[in-house]
Amino acid sequence: MKNTALDLNICYIGGGSRAWAWDLMADLALEPALGGTVALYDIDYEAARQNETIGNKLHETDKRWRYCAVRTLDEALNGANIVIISILPGTLDEMESDVHAPEEYGIYQAVGDTVGPGGTLRAMRTLPMYDVIARAIGRVCPAAWVINYTNPMTLCVSYLYKVFPGIKAFGCCHEVFGTQRVMAYMLGESLGDGRKVDRTEIETNVMGINHFTWIDKASYRGEDIMPLYARFCEKYKDSGVPGLGARANSAEYFRCDNRVKFDLFLRFGAAAAAGDRHLAEFLPPWYLKTPETARRWGFRLTPVRYRREQYRQRAEKSAKLVRGEIEFERTPSGEEGVRQIKALAGLGDFVTNVNLPNAGQIPNLPAGAVVESNVCFSHNNIRPLVAGEMPRPIQALTLPHVLNQQMLTEAAANHDLSAAFTVFLNDPMMSIAMDDAKTLFAEMMRRTDRYLSWWKQ
C-alpha cells in the first residue's frame, strides 16, 4: 500500500461554492497524504477566482495543492482523475418558487429539493445541465471518478448514467451520518462511562434512496444495537432529542428533534436515516400537513429567505478571506469525500454509503435504479455490498419514488414535458385536486421558465 498520492487532478464543477467547496478545501488542507491540483469551474467565474485565492493561501507554505479557476468545462475536466459536481441549479429565485409556490395549495415542503413539487421542478432544470456535464466527461475524461453532491441526488446520478453509461459516478450525502450520530449519542448515554462513541465506530446496514434511507441492522463492537435503539425511540418518542444528528454549526432551520425518525422506527421497525425534514417529504402529509404539524413534530420548514441571508453572509466572508482579513478555519467538515478520494488513490479501503445504480444491492428494488447503500472503496475501485431486501412496508413507501425517478430520468432524456407532469402528479405529497395540480405545475413552470427551455410541449 502506498502512503501518499500527491499527483491528483481534481475538477470541481460548481467551484465558486462557498459551502461544499470550502468543506472540501478544509478537509484537503488537513489531509497530508494527498496533493495535486484543483480546477475550479463555475458559471460565476469570479466566485471561482475567489476560491482559487482562498485555496492557494491555505497551501502557501507546503504547496501541496494548487487551486486554479478555469473558464470552460472542458478545460476543467482535462486530465481530471476526480470530478466533483456540486452546483446550484438556477438561483435562489427558482428555489423560492420550488419551495413556496406549492404552499398556496396547501403543500408544505421542509426542504423542497428532492421530491415533491419542488424536487421535481428542481430536477427539471438540473438534468439539462447534467446532460452537458455527462457528455463532456464522456468526451474529456471518461475514466475519472465522478462524485456528485448536487440535489436531487438520485436523479443527478441516474441521469449521468443514462447519458454516459460508462461513467464511474457515485453520489455522496451526509444525511445517514446524522442518524449514525444519533446512535452514537444513544450509546454514550447507555454506556454511562463517559466514553465518547464516534459514528464511524457503528457498523450499519444502509438501504433505500437518498434522503429516504433506512438502517435495518446496526452494531457496535460486534454487538447488535437495534434493541437498544428500539428502547431509545420509545423513551424519546414524545420529547425528541433536539439538535442531534446535525452538524455542530447547523442553523435552527436545519435541525430537528428526531421525533419523525423515532416515530417511523416504532412504526416500521427500521431506523429512518436522514434528517426529519427530508424524511417527511417522502410521505403523505403525515408530518407536513401544515407548518404547525411540522413544528409539533419538532422540525421547521426552511424558508428560502433564510438561505438568501446565508448566501449573503458567505459572500461577505469570502471577500474577507480573499482580502486576508480573516483566516480560513481548518475544521474537519464531517464529510467523507476526502476519505473516499484517499481510498480510491490506494491509501486504505473502507466501507460507507453512497448512491449507485442497483446491481443487486437491494434485490426488491428495480435493477438499474439509483439506490443508496454501503459500498467498499478500494484502490481505483468501488464495490457495492448486498444490503438485502427492504422490509415490505418500507418497500411500499419507497417504490413509488423509485419509479417516479426512473420516469423522470426517461422524461428528461426525451424532453417529454407530459411525462414530467405525470411524475409531478404521482408524488405522495400531491394530495390536492387534479385541477389544482395542473394549475400549480403551470405556475411553477412559469416562474422558473428561464431554465426550462429543454422541455417540449
Next chain:
Amino acid sequence: MKNTALDLNICYIGGGSRAWAWDLMADLALEPALGGTVALYDIDYEAARQNETIGNKLHETDKRWRYCAVRTLDEALNGANIVIISILPGTLDEMESDVHAPEEYGIYQAVGDTVGPGGTLRAMRTLPMYDVIARAIGRVCPAAWVINYTNPMTLCVSYLYKVFPGIKAFGCCHEVFGTQRVMAYMLGESLGDGRKVDRTEIETNVMGINHFTWIDKASYRGEDIMPLYARFCEKYKDSGVPGLGARANSAEYFRCDNRVKFDLFLRFGAAAAAGDRHLAEFLPPWYLKTPETARRWGFRLTPVRYRREQYRQRAEKSAKLVRGEIEFERTPSGEEGVRQIKALAGLGDFVTNVNLPNAGQIPNLPAGAVVESNVCFSHNNIRPLVAGEMPRPIQALTLPHVLNQQMLTEAAANHDLSAAFTVFLNDPMMSIAMDDAKTLFAEMMRRTDRYLSWWKQ
C-alpha cells in the same frame, strides 16, 4: 362437447342476499342448459328461506333447479361443485363507520369498501370470516370451484389462497364491463349506421387489481380501437358521458359521467376500467379532495343511508315475492357467473377477466399477488392469459396497493393489529397528519369492534 349439465351442486354463502343472489337466480332461470341444486346458507336463515321459496317458484314447472336453505356452512358445502361467496361483512352500521367516519378528517370515499380507511376496516372484519370459510372448503369440498363476489375482492381472494393454498377460487366483478360498455357506445356513435355493438364483441386486454383495472389494448372485429378511444376521451373530457357503463337500473349514486376515466386515459395512455367512484379511491385525493371535487368530476359519494333505504325496499320486495304478490323478473343480470359455470361444466370455452394470484399474468407485479386480468374458462379449468407488463406510471400507482394488500393478508393471518394500522396508514388516500391517522383508526375500530375480536393488540 356436452350440451347440458343438469346435476350441478351450487353452494351460495350469503344466500339470503337480495342483490347478487337474485341476479344469479334470474340468470340460472334463463339458462336452459344448467340445472341441479342450490344450497343457500346465510347467517340470516330467514332471508335464505325466503330465497328458497322465491327460487323454487321459478322452477315450479321445469324443476330444473331446487333451492334449499341450510342451517350450517358444512351442510351447505357438502357435495358442492361450485361455491359462491357473496356476503355483507357486518351490517350497514359498520359500513356507516367505514364510509363516513373518515369524513370528519377530510377523507372522502365514494364507496368505501375496497381501499382507503373504509376498505381496510372492512377487510379487517371480512378476513376472519373468510378464515372460517376457507378452512371449511378445504375440509368439505376441496375440489369445488369457488367464485367470490364479496368486497374487498382482492383481499378476499388473496386470503382464501393464504388459508387453503389448494383452493380453486377466483373473484368476479362487473366493473370492467362498464368500461367495455363505454367503448361499445363509442363504437355505435362512431360507426353511425345504427348498429348496436355489444360489449362482449370488444376484445380487451385487462390488467391491474380489482376496481383499479386498466385496458391497454382493445379491438373490435380485429381492428385496434384505442386510437378511437383517445379521440373519444378528448371529445368528452369536459362534458363527460353521463350514465354510460352503469347497469340500466343503476341509481344515481352508482352512476358517473366517466370524466375521471377519460382524464386518466389522457394522462396515462391506458383506459381505466372501473366506475369512476372506484377509480378515484385508489389515488391521492385528485378527484376526491371534497364532495364538491367529486361532483365537479361527475360522480357522487354513495351515502350509507341510501344503502339502508335500498335494503329496506328489497326486504319488502322479498316479502311480496314470497307471498306471490309480485312476479320475479327474469331479466339477464349482465353478470357472467352463469356463463362461467357453463364453461366450467364443459359447455363452451370463453375468455373474460377475473381475479387470481399472479402466476405470470403481469410480470412487473409481485408473483402471488391477486391481480385482475383475462382468463380462459374451459371444462373444469381456468387458465390465465399473459396480460403483459403494466406501463410504469400505472405500475407506480398500483404497486403500493398491491403491497398493502399483501401486507394485510399477512397481518390477518397473524392477527397483527399493528401491521393492519401500517396498511391503513400507507394508503394514498391518507393525506392527513399522523396523529389524526392514529385517532381515526382507533375511532373506526371502536365503532365496529363487534367484528374485530380476531385482532390482537
Next chain:
Amino acid sequence: MKNTALDLNICYIGGGSRAWAWDLMADLALEPALGGTVALYDIDYEAARQNETIGNKLHETDKRWRYCAVRTLDEALNGANIVIISILPGTLDEMESDVHAPEEYGIYQAVGDTVGPGGTLRAMRTLPMYDVIARAIGRVCPAAWVINYTNPMTLCVSYLYKVFPGIKAFGCCHEVFGTQRVMAYMLGESLGDGRKVDRTEIETNVMGINHFTWIDKASYRGEDIMPLYARFCEKYKDSGVPGLGARANSAEYFRCDNRVKFDLFLRFGAAAAAGDRHLAEFLPPWYLKTPETARRWGFRLTPVRYRREQYRQRAEKSAKLVRGEIEFERTPSGEEGVRQIKALAGLGDFVTNVNLPNAGQIPNLPAGAVVESNVCFSHNNIRPLVAGEMPRPIQALTLPHVLNQQMLTEAAANHDLSAAFTVFLNDPMMSIAMDDAKTLFAEMMRRTDRYLSWWKQ
C-alpha cells in the same frame, strides 16, 4: 362473427416446397370459409411454378384461391396479410454434413436440425437468410402475421424478433400433437367402449422449447388424465407403443416406440411432448450413445440418404401432378396452420401451442427467450396463456439450451463466429474432448462454407 374470409393474401416463402406447401394446399382446398391469393416465392422458381400449377388446378372450379409464383421476395410480400416461412436452408449436401459429420466423433443425431452440432450449423446458415426476410417484412408488410415452420424453429423465431422487433411472428410445429395422439390412444384403450378420442379433445398445458416441450397437465372432458398417463407409461415402458403419435403416412425413420417419452415421464413426472428422435437430442447421450442405443430405445437415426430418396420421389410426383397424370390428394394434413388463419381472420377463437417470445408464459425461463406454450388465437390477435413455472429438473435440462439459443441469436446479429463456436461447444450432446470439438467445428464449417460467408473470424 363473420362466416368467411375470402380476400386473404398469403405469401409463402419456400413456395416450391413439396412437403409443407402441399399440406397447406390440401388444407386450404378443404376449408370452404377461406379464399384469396397465395404468392409462392422460392429460390427454385421452377418448383414454385409447379406448385402454382398444382394449386390452381385444385380450384379450377371454385376459383376460391389463386396461386401465383413470383420472382422476388418483395413482390411476394407485397400486400400480404399472412406470411408463411418454410424453407430448406441450403441443400441436402449441407444437411449431410450436419447430420453425419459428427458421427465420426461418436456424436449421433437422430434428426440433426434443432440442437447439437447439426442444429447449430444449420442455424448458422439459416439466420443470415432470416436477416433478409425479417428486414423485407418490416419494410413491405409490417402488419402481416408471420408463421414460421423452418427449423431450427426457436432460433428462426428468435431472430425474426431480433431483427424486426415489431414483427407479428409465431412458430408452429406438430410435435406436441404426436404426444396428444398418444394420450388419445391411451384414452381409447382405457375407455374400452370403442370410442375414438381425437387429440384436440384433450386439453393440455404445454411448456418448454420447440422439440423439447412438456405437458404437465392434461384433461379430457374436465377430468385429469395424468394419473392414467402415469400408469400407461409404466405399462409400456419396456415394450413401447410403436408408431403412435406419428402421422399415418410417416416413414419408419420418422416413427418411434415412444419409450424415451415414457422413460422421461417416469423420471421427471411431466410428459415430454415431441417425437423421441427430437427429445433425445436435447439430452446428454442417454438415448443416443450409439445407433444401437437408439435402436434399443425404439427409434432410428434418420440418414440423409433417406431424405434424398424422399426428395427425388416428391419431385417425380410433382411432375406428374403438373402434367395431370395423377390427382392431388385432398387429405387433411393434421397441421393447424389453416385453423390458425381462420381464427386470425375472425372465424372462431381457439387455443393451441405455438412458439413466441416469453412475456410471462413461463416465469422461470428468461424473459424474451422464445418458448413453446399455449396461445389463444382470436380475430387478428394472439394472446399467450400462462403456462406456469417449469418443474426444476426440467428447467435444469432446458435452461442451457435456452441460453445457447439466446447466445446464438446474438452471435448471428454480430456475425460473431467465436460466439457461435461457444454455442456449438456448450451443447450437452458435445461429450467429446475440446480438441476434437474444435476440429469437428472447423470441418463442418468447411463442408458447408458456401452458406457461411456471413460469419466473421
Next chain:
Amino acid sequence: MKNTALDLNICYIGGGSRAWAWDLMADLALEPALGGTVALYDIDYEAARQNETIGNKLHETDKRWRYCAVRTLDEALNGANIVIISILPGTLDEMESDVHAPEEYGIYQAVGDTVGPGGTLRAMRTLPMYDVIARAIGRVCPAAWVINYTNPMTLCVSYLYKVFPGIKAFGCCHEVFGTQRVMAYMLGESLGDGRKVDRTEIETNVMGINHFTWIDKASYRGEDIMPLYARFCEKYKDSGVPGLGARANSAEYFRCDNRVKFDLFLRFGAAAAAGDRHLAEFLPPWYLKTPETARRWGFRLTPVRYRREQYRQRAEKSAKLVRGEIEFERTPSGEEGVRQIKALAGLGDFVTNVNLPNAGQIPNLPAGAVVESNVCFSHNNIRPLVAGEMPRPIQALTLPHVLNQQMLTEAAANHDLSAAFTVFLNDPMMSIAMDDAKTLFAEMMRRTDRYLSWWKQ
C-alpha cells in the same frame, strides 16, 4: 478497535484431522492476537486425542490456546463462538467407489468429491451427517459462526441453511487463491524488476460456485490486469505453466499446468478460478474424455490409493508428534480461516471470497442458492459484495449445477432417492446411456450402502 481476542471458543468437528486441523493449529500458533480453547470432536476419538496432545505442546509456554478432545458433539458445541466443520464423510473405501466406479463406464473424475457421480454419492452420505450437525448447532450454539471446509462445499453449506435457516455459516476454500497466485506470478514475470507480488495484493471480483468460480475483474494497485492476463493465457496456452497456483508442498497429483484455465479464459473471457482438476469436472468431458485427455491438458486424476498412502504417512507422523519424536512445523498454511476469525473478533476488516446463499451477489443465479463470491468480514459480521451478473456463456455452464445442487438439497431433506438419481443423471459428466446410468448408480449405492440408510426407495 481491539488488539487481541484471547477468549475464543472454537469447536472443531472433524478434530482428528491431520490435514485441515494441523493447518489451523499452525496458523493459530503463529497468530499472537488470538487465544482461547479448541474443542476437538471426531468420531475417531483417538485421533482427536492425538491432536489435543499436539496442540497443547504448541502452547506449552504461552498457554494461549488450550486444546481438548471431547466425546460428544453437544459437548463440543457448548459455548462455542466459532464452529469449524471439516470431516471425511465415510472412509477412503467409499471414496474409492466415488472416484473409480464410474471409470468402468468411461467417466473419469480428477477429484470426484464435488459434482459428477462421485460428488453426488459423496453428498448423499454427507448431508445426513450435516442434518445432525445443523440441528445440534441450532440447539446448542445458534449464534456461533460456522465455517465449513468439507466437500461437496456448496451442498454442505446449502444444507446447513436448509435445516437451520438462522445459522451463521459460510464455506471456505482455497481454490481461488491458486488462480490469484497464477496472476501474481504473471505480474512478477511482467514487472521484470524482481518484485515479488503476493496474491493478496491483487483485487479480484469472484463469482460462481465452489470449484467452478470465475474472476471477471482483477486489478493490482488500481490497474486493470485482465488485458495482461489475456496475453499471458495466449502465451502459455500450449505449454502451460506447471505447478503454479498449488501450495508449495503439493504432490504431483494435486498440481496442474493451468492449461484448462487458460483455454477457458480464451474461450469465455473470464478467468476460471480453481485448479484445473476441479474445473474439468463441471464440464462435459472436454478435458476428461480419457485419462490421456487429462494428461494432454496437463493434469492428473488423483487415485484414491494415493490418498490412502498419504493418510498412512500422516498417521505415522501424528504418532511421532505425540511422542515428541519430531517437532510440529509452524508454517503458515496459506488458508484464511485464522484471518477470518480475527476479523470476526473485531481485529481488522478484510474482503475475501466465501460460499454463502445468494442474496443479490449474483443476480442472474437463483436467489438462495449457495454461491462463491467476495464478502466483507468485520466485527461479528459478514457482508457479501455485489459480484454482478455472470456472463451468459458461463451462466449457461453454471446454472445446471446450481439447479442440481438445489434439487439435491431438497432431495436430502425429503430422503428422496428418486430425486437424488435425477441429480446424478442431470450432471453434464454423465454422457453415458440411460441404462448404464441406472446400473452405475445402483452399483455406487451398493458399494457405499453403510452410509446411505437415510435414503428411502
